[in-house]
Amino acid sequence: MAATDRLRAALDRLEPPPRAVDWSLFAFVVAEALTGLVSFTVGVPEGWPLFWLHRALGVGIVALLAWKLARVRRRLTDPGLWRRSTALSVLTLVAAVGAIGTGVAWVFGVDVRLSYWTLLSVHVGFGLALVPLVAAHAATRFRLPRRVDFERRRTAVSYFALLAAGGAAYRLQQAANDALDTAGADRRFTGSQPREGAGNAAFPITSWVADDPAPIDRDDYRLTVGGLVSDPAELTVDDLAAGHETEALLDCTSGWYTVQKWGGIRVGDLLDAAGELGDDAAYVRFTSVTGYRWSLPIDEAEDALLATRVGGEPLSHGHGAPARLVAPDRRGFQWVKWVTRVEVRAEYDLGQWVVTLVSGFD
Incomplete structure (x- = not known):
């Protein structure tokens, strides 16, 4: 229990200020969409850093979303606190979970079709839908970012940790695919399966x-x-x-x-x-x-x-x-x-x- 408490305390210390989390989520989602779309035009192995960045940003979104949900969970779970914007919040959450879930499944080699679409196509659809949803959600509680939210040393450490965790998760995922001999082990650097x-x-x-x-x-x-x-x-x-x-x-x-x-x-x-x-x-x-x-x-x-x-x-x-x-x-x-x-x-x-x-x- 003491170890769990120490881990929770360490994660709490890494959490950026609320306004920084909100704006970072928007920035990460936009960057994720842009790197995903640009990656469609990259076919040579020298373009691997773009795909690495796309996956690292995805891990960052998971962490940011976790911090965000920990802060607003009562607004979602208590019907008495629901507002007109709650439906938009839930829809945005569904798109985020859909994009993350289909992305994780794809890199581990899950290859199913949903009607006319591959799982990767569904992932792209969730990602494209997420950009306007996050923008609309942010507009319902619009607050300009403050310099103080991003100048704290804790905030800089948090973002460094997010990118490092993204890179580590990418390597661990590749190692897991190789060790378990999943369908994802034969993927190209683009994510495509043979x-x-x-x-x-x-x-x-x-x-x-x-x-x-x-x-x-x-x-x-x-x-x-x-x-x-x-x-x-x-x-x-x-x-x-x-x-x-x-x-x-x-x-x-x-x-x-x-x-x-x-x-x-x-x-x-x-x-x-x-x-x-x-x-x-x-x-x-x-x-x-x-x-x-x-x-x-x-x-x-x-x-x-x-x-x-x-x-x-x-x-x-x-x-x-x-x-x-x-x-x-x-x-x-x-x-x-x-x-x-x-x-x-x-x-x-x-x-x-x-x-x-x-x-x-x-």
Whole structure:
């Protein structure tokens, strides 16, 4: 009992002032959402610190939430103290627990689907909902932060302890996965879990937002290559079957990855077929039959592949037939499916970020 009392006293000494806890919760939730969203664009191992920070912030939110609940638990458990804002508080708590719970389950290898969504997608949904809920909750008891709340030595020690605990928890979780040989032990640094096998059936069919076009007739299919080129070209499916092969890892943001051998034509060879590039050529944009699109810097694009085959099989419709972009070190949503147009451009396409949110909707 004495040891428990000492631990409780130590935790009480680490607790920041109430106003610092409230504002820190808001800041941590916003930072968690931002690091989560940015992580969707990171596919190279050198980006691991971003994922480490995301997980460390999650541990920090757990501690901050515990301090917050310890302070306001009577307002939640005593119906006589309920106010109109209590329902919002409860909803915010549900979203926070949902985000934390699904995140913890995912890193330990739990892989279930809830209707159309993976557990990771549900985690993202809870996280995105949490940001406006925390903001609305803070507005019901709005109090500006004070310098004194953040200048105390105890507060600085608390935040250092939170980040250290986050890093330690990340390492302990990895060690636990390895020791218990859970499904999470084979995850990439991105959190994605492996899908084994070769060919179309080896990995799931996923589409970004609402993209769901009808199958494209191979005989009618034409790929146009244009933009800043001297001789715009139009190619058939047979023209794209150049026999070039490359092994590349596809890491999907819905939480899985697969290593496959892709066959098709190098984008650099595709551009050569369209003559000389313009002096201002800087980017290559790949556009789907749905209107979805993504751009790559021209040096990176030349080494990418426009694939017509995977694992020795012709691509299935769901995986992007007749042709899809294979962009090593990029996340799955940047591997454009059903490519019908390749354009050389001088400027970065900011509009592609908007298209990722509306593509496929009528």
